[in-house]
Amino acid sequence: MLRHRRPHRLLWHAARLLALILLLAGPTYAAEAPKEEALLAQVQDVLVERAARPGDEVAIEVYPPRAALPACPRPDIFLPRAAERPVGRVSVGVRCGDDSRVRYLQAEIHVTGHYVELARDVRTGETLHPEDLAEVAGRLDRLPRQAVLDPDQAIGQQATRHLAAGVTLQRYHLRPRPLVRRGQQVVIEARGAGFRVTRSGEALSPGGRGERIRVRLANREILEARITGEGRLAVDF
Known part of the structure; x- marks a missing residue:
C-alpha cells in the first residue's frame, strides 16, 4: 500500500507548488500584459503613418517580442531605414526614456496600392511619356524595393536599357534626360x-x-x- 501512496503525495506536492507559482506570477503578468499591448499598438500606429498613402489599403501585424519588454511610458519608436517606405517584413527599433539600449520588434506590412508598368516596349535612351505608362493595382510589399509607384517619377526620364511591355518599372531603369x-x-x-x-x-x-x-x-x-x-x-x- 505504501508504494502506491508515495506517487500520490508527490503529485499533490507538485500541484501545490505549481499553484503557488501561478499565484505569484499572475498579478505580475496581469500588470505587464496591458503595458506590452499598449506599446505594440503604438508601434503599429507609427508603421501605419509611415506606410499608408492616400488610396492604399494597409494591414499590419506586429509580432510580440520573445522576452517581456520593460515599462516604457514614452517610447522612442523608429525605423532603421528611415528614408524608405516600410513594406513587407521590417524591423522596428524601440528606445525607452533614458535607457540607451535599443530593442527591436518584427512586423509584417501588407500594402495594396498602385505602381507603374510599361504599356509598350521601350528602347534604350528613349524618353518616357504618359502614354508609355500604365498604373496597376496590386500588393506593393511583393514588389522590388526600387519599384516606381508614381508615374510622375518616370515621365520625362530616359530608359537605361531595353524594356518590354508589362515590366514593373524600377528606379534603376531610368535616368534624367x-x-x-x-x-x-x-x-x-x-x-x-x-x-x-x-x-x-x-x-x-x-x-x-x-x-x-x-x-x-x-x-x-x-x-x-x-x-x-x-x-x-x-x-x-
Whole structure:
C-alpha cells in the first residue's frame, strides 16, 4: 500500500507548488500584459503613418517580442531605414526614456496600392511619356524595393536599357534626360538677397535636370552648378 501512496503525495506536492507559482506570477503578468499591448499598438500606429498613402489599403501585424519588454511610458519608436517606405517584413527599433539600449520588434506590412508598368516596349535612351505608362493595382510589399509607384517619377526620364511591355518599372531603369551636353555653351544664374547675376560658360560634362556639373567660365574659373533647364544652370548659395 505504501508504494502506491508515495506517487500520490508527490503529485499533490507538485500541484501545490505549481499553484503557488501561478499565484505569484499572475498579478505580475496581469500588470505587464496591458503595458506590452499598449506599446505594440503604438508601434503599429507609427508603421501605419509611415506606410499608408492616400488610396492604399494597409494591414499590419506586429509580432510580440520573445522576452517581456520593460515599462516604457514614452517610447522612442523608429525605423532603421528611415528614408524608405516600410513594406513587407521590417524591423522596428524601440528606445525607452533614458535607457540607451535599443530593442527591436518584427512586423509584417501588407500594402495594396498602385505602381507603374510599361504599356509598350521601350528602347534604350528613349524618353518616357504618359502614354508609355500604365498604373496597376496590386500588393506593393511583393514588389522590388526600387519599384516606381508614381508615374510622375518616370515621365520625362530616359530608359537605361531595353524594356518590354508589362515590366514593373524600377528606379534603376531610368535616368534624367540630358539637358546639357559636354562642351555646350550654357547660362549660369546666381541669385541672392536683392540680386541676380547671369554668366556664360562651358559645360565640362553632360547632365539632366537636378544634376550638378562643373562649368568653366570665360576667365577659366571652374565652378559647380545645378542644371535647371535646357542649357541653363544655377549656383546655390
